[in-house]
Ligand SMILES: O=c1[nH]c(=O)c2ncn([C@@H]3O[C@H](COP(=O)(O)OP(=O)(O)OP(=O)(O)O)[C@@H](O)[C@H]3O)c2[nH]1
């Protein structure tokens with residue numbers, strides 16, 4: 778069976794992507810199968826640049842097609858922050874809890890109608906020869922005043938889905954994948970996957 782490696786160490790992403798890739802004729806490997814690959818520094822200034830950095834590094838190190846996801850939260854009232862810095866928003870040793878606390882502090886006093894936000898994701902596949910396939914997705918919502926729900930990861934307890942009014946962390950994995958930035962990006966990537974796979978000679 779054809780193999781791809783997910784170029785991420787984020788367990789939340791791996792769980793969501795693995796579920797969506799079930800049923801495809803693909804062996805999906807994680808970075809834990811390649812302990813020799815160290816930390817990959819995300820030096821880009823856009824989601825696409827960072828996705829490319831991660832996918833290229835892993836494709837070159839493994840000789841396999843690698844799929845990277847670079848994603849983040851854009852909050853309008855604070856100029857689109859934390860954006861590409863979402864994972865590192867609260868600085869050195871950032872955790873989801875500290876990132877969420879910092880975000881609530883930054884939005885202190887901002888009324889509900891100005892708390893609009895969206896998640897963005899760029900999904901990028903890279904072959905060892907450098908050929909690539911890119912897709913993106915966005916998910917509109919707003920930032921609540923207090924967390925709710927236990928599912929998901931990152932800012933999911935604070936992010937409210939525009940359509941359903943539910944916090945992302947209240948959605949099941951299936952419900953989140955059906956509407957999320959990551960779900961949209963992956964479905965777009967998979968639409969062009971057969972042609973890409975032929976092009977890279979797999
Ligand atoms: O509540 C959330 N629900 C989501 O669905 C989601 N998607 C992204 N994010 C945030 O954006 C960062 C990505 O940064 P990121 O793309 O660099 O990933 P990461 O550093 O966590 O792992 P890696 O893939 O780089 O190894 C993450 O850590 C989160 O803070 C999310 N938060």
Ligand SMILES: [Mg+2]
Nearest residue numbers: 787819847864
């Ligand atoms: Mg990262």
